Structures are given as structure tokens and as C-alpha cells.
Amino acid sequence: MDDAFAVPPPAPPGNDVPAVILREKEPENLESPFSSLDGLLTPNELFYVRSHFATPALDPAHWELAVTGMVERPLRLSLDQLMALPAVTRPVTLECAGNNRIFLVPQAQGAQWGLGAVSTAQWTGVPLSAVLRQAGLKLGAVDVVLQGADEGEAREKPKPPGKLHYARSLPLHRALAEDADSVLLAYRMNGQPLPPSHGFPLRAVVPGWYGMASVKWLTHIHVVDRPFTGYFQSSDYAYWQRLNDLPVRTPITEMFPKASIARPAVLEVVPRSTHYRVHGAAWGGDAPIAKVELSTDGGQTFSAATLLGEALPHCWRRWEFDWSTPPQPQDCTLLARATDTQGRSQPSQRDGDWGSYVIVHMLPIDVHVR
Ligand SMILES: Nc1nc2c(c(=O)[nH]1)N[C@H]1C(S)=C(S)[C@@H](COP(=O)(O)O)O[C@H]1N2
Numbered sequence: 001m002d003d004a005f006a007v008p009p010p011a012p013p014g015n016d017v018p019a020v021i022l023r024e025k026e027p028e029n030l031e032s033p034f035s036s037l038d039g040l041l042t043p044n045e046l047f048y049v050r051s052h053f054a055t056p057a058l059d060p061a062h063w064e065l066a067v068t069g070m071v072e073r074p075l076r077l078s079l080d081q082l083m084a085l086p087a088v089t090r091p092v093t094l095e096c097a098g099n100n101r102i103f104l105v106p107q108a109q110g111a112q113w114g115l116g117a118v119s120t121a122q123w124t125g126v127p128l129s130a131v132l133r134q135a136g137l138k139l140g141a142v143d144v145v146l147q148g149a150d151e152g153e154a155r156e157k158p159k160p161p162g163k164l165h166y167a168r169s170l171p172l173h174r175a176l177a178e179d180a181d182s183v184l185l186a187y188r189m190n191g192q193p194l195p196p197s198h199g200f201p202l203r204a205v206v207p208g209w210y211g212m213a214s215v216k217w218l219t220h221i222h223v224v225d226r227p228f229t230g231y232f233q234s235s236d237y238a239y240w241q242r243l244n245d246l247p248v249r250t251p252i253t254e255m256f257p258k259a260s261i262a263r264p265a266v267l268e269v270v271p272r273s274t275h276y277r278v279h280g281a282a283w284g285g286d287a288p289i290a291k292v293e294l295s296t297d298g299g300q301t302f303s304a305a306t307l308l309g310e311a312l313p314h315c316w317r318r319w320e321f322d323w324s325t326p327p328q329p330q331d332c333t334l335l336a337r338a339t340d341t342q343g344r345s346q347p348s349q350r351d352g353d354w355g356s357y358v359i360v361h362m363l364p365i366d367v368h369v370r
């Protein structure tokens with residue numbers, strides 16, 4: 001055989017330097033290399049980025065957060081004023097509602113996310129409830145609209161003409177939640193100032209909800225007297241909820257349980273007759289993950305995986321499974337299934353009412369045993 005055409009040997013494991021995967025250059029959309037999962041926190045430079053418009057350049061010296069609408073005392077807070085309020089730090093997992101979209105057949109519209117539109121960071125900031133208490137809510141306040149400084153033209157129909165700002169709302173009970181459920185107005189990420197791509201100087205972090213709720217480059221909080229139905233929760237990031245079998249356009253909110261396999265990676269070549277450490281992470285909405293099961297035979301049988309570390313609210317839990325790989329070369333399909341403490345589990349089939357979002361059915365991960 002001509003040596004020029006020899007297949008190079010695979011790189012020795014552990015020598016590959018993880019990097020984000022470019023999904024879209026402008027606006028910036030970057031996927032985290034999920035197969036490199038190693039540790040509870042995702043380093044800032046490997047954290048996925050989901051942006052609808054260009055990253056705004058905000059000068060922290062002139063930046064202000066305005067709190068207006070159904071409040072007793074409208075506020076304009078500088079970054080220094082916010083940072084002077086009592087701060088909390090918590091690990092929270094963010095997952096884009098479109099994570100895993102590349103697995104949909106036929107292909108769905110939108111960014112073709114693989115496994116890595118999910119990441120975990122330690123966020124530092126002020127609870128939104130503290131800022132709302134400072135402003136004082138008026139009787140009749142219903143919804144809290146969070147608005148970002150970024151703006152541009154919408155993509156999905158129906159869409160308004162011209163430019164719009166990114167904005168999402170939280171019902172009052174979610175905005176006012178306390179302790180582990182607190183919505184954070186975060187200005188630090190993994191101990192560093194928030195990077196520009198992740199919302200510098202201030203972003204919301206809404207634990208347990210899909211990432212679209214965690215508004216970046218936050219500049220305005222409008223308290224309103226009726227449910228907000230803005231573009232990013234009626235046209236985009238919404239689904240068809242069945243009420244008496246009538247489909248009703250409803251904002252996507254809480255995450256559902258999901259276990260994701262980091263290794264083996266999709267179409268990885270796995271040695272036969274060996275012990276292979278299958279591992280990954282599992283997360284969900286309000287309820288903690290109770291168990292993760294793994295199938296190595298395409299879903300015919302499942303066995304319990306081992307949950308690692310401790311259960312932390314709104315943070316993914318890592319898990320592992322000791323796979324005795326088959327003695328003969330063959331192709332295998334791995335499936336992971338998470339169940340939360342409320343007994344909610346992952347379905348085997350896709351529910352089309354979610355459109356191109358909330359891809360929570362068990363994903364087949366095909367590998368080659370050689
Ligand atoms: N202002 C603003 N906030 C935003 C977005 C955006 O485009 N603009 N994208 C949202 C979506 S869809 C997700 S999944 C998360 C992603 O946060 P990250 O880029 O820090 O990972 O930010 C959310 N907040």
C-alpha cells in the first residue's frame with residue numbers, strides 16, 4: 001500500500017485539547033465539546049454560547065439597570081450599586097431548549113446543536129427578588145419582563161418588522177422565588193467577570209428553566225400587569241400545549257429530565273472485550289435526578305448507572321457505567337434515560353408539539369466496537 005494514503009493512527013486518548021465547536025459565526029453560536037466533560041463546572045471558554053443578535057459592547061461605567069412599570073419606586077441601578085447588595089454564588093446548569101436538535105429526523109430549522117448546548121457554571125450575583133423588593137411591587141403586578149441590550153431582526157414567522165430587543169418574562173412567583181430557586185442577576189461566572197458573550201456586565205440566571213429565560217446584557221426590568229407575550233415566548237421558544245385537545249401557543253419554561261452520554265462520543269470506535277467507562281451528566285427541572293439507566297443494546301435492556309458526587313439543586317449530576325464491551329466487532333447503540341424524584345422519565349419517542357425544541361426523548365448514540 002502507498003504510505004501516503006495510510007490512515008494515521010488515532011491520537012492517544014487524553015492528548016486532544018478541547019475547544020468549542022463553531023455553529024454560527026455571526027451572531028455567535030458556539031457548542032461546548034460535551035465529549036470532553038470533565039468535572040462539575042464548564043470552563044468559561046468551553047461554555048456554550050447562544051446569541052440571537054450581535055454581542056453588544058456595553059461600557060460598565062455608563063451601564064444602568066432600569067426597573068420600571070408596576071413598582072412603587074422605579075430604580076436606576078449602577079453596577080457598583082448592584083455589586084454592593086448581598087451576593088450569592090451557586091452552580092447552575094444552563095441548557096438551550098434547542099440542544100440535541102441535530103438528532104431530529106427530518107432535520108429541523110435552527111442551529112444544529114449536537115450534545116453540547118448545555119454547560120454548568122458557578123454564578124455570582126444578586127437575587128432578582130431583592131431588587132424587586134427594593135422597587136416595591138404594586139398590586140396588580142403579574143409578569144416581570146427582562147430585556148437585553150442586544151437587538152436585531154427576528155428570524156422565525158410571525159415576526160415584527162424592523163429590529164427588536166431580546167426579552168423574556170417570568171411570572172411573579174418565579175421572579176420572587178428564594179434560596180436555591182432564586183433568579184440571579186449575575187455579574188460573575190466561575191469567579192471571573194461575566195465574559196462579553198455571556199452577558200457582560202449583567203445577566204439573569206433562571207435555575208431549572210431552559211436557557212432562553214436567562215436574559216444576557218440585561219438593561220431593563222419591566223413589571224407588567226398581564227402575561228407578556230413577546231416574540232421570544234410566543235413566536236420563538238414556544239410550543240403547542242394541548243388544552244382540551246386544543247393546541248395553545250405557550251412559552252417554553254422548565255427543563256425536563258435528561259441524561260446525556262459524553263463518552264463514548266457519537267460513532268466512537270470502542271475496543272472489544274474490555275471494560276469501557278461510559279459516562280455523562282443528567283439534569284432536569286425542579287426535581288432532582290433520582291436515577292440514570294443505560295442501554296447498550298439499542299433500548300432492549302437497561303441497567304442502572306452510578307450517580308457521582310452529591311445532588312445539587314438545578315445543577316447537573318455526573319454518572320458513570322462500567323460497560324463490558326462485546327467480544328465480537330459490531331455496531332452498538334447506547335441510550336441513557338434519566339428519571340427524576342417525581343417519577344418523570346425520558347420518553348422513547350419525540351413529541352412533535354414541541355416543534356424544534358425540548359428534545360428530551362432518549363437519543364441513540366451509535367458506536368463501533370472493534
Ligand atoms: N439578551 C439575550 N439573552 C439571551 C439570549 C440572547 O440571544 N440575547 N439567548 C438566550 C438563549 S436561547 C440561551 S440558551 C442562553 C444562552 O446563554 P449562554 O450564551 O451564556 O450560554 O441565553 C439566553 N439569553
Ligand SMILES: [Mo]
Pocket residue numbers: 050095096097098211212
Ligand atoms: Mo436557547
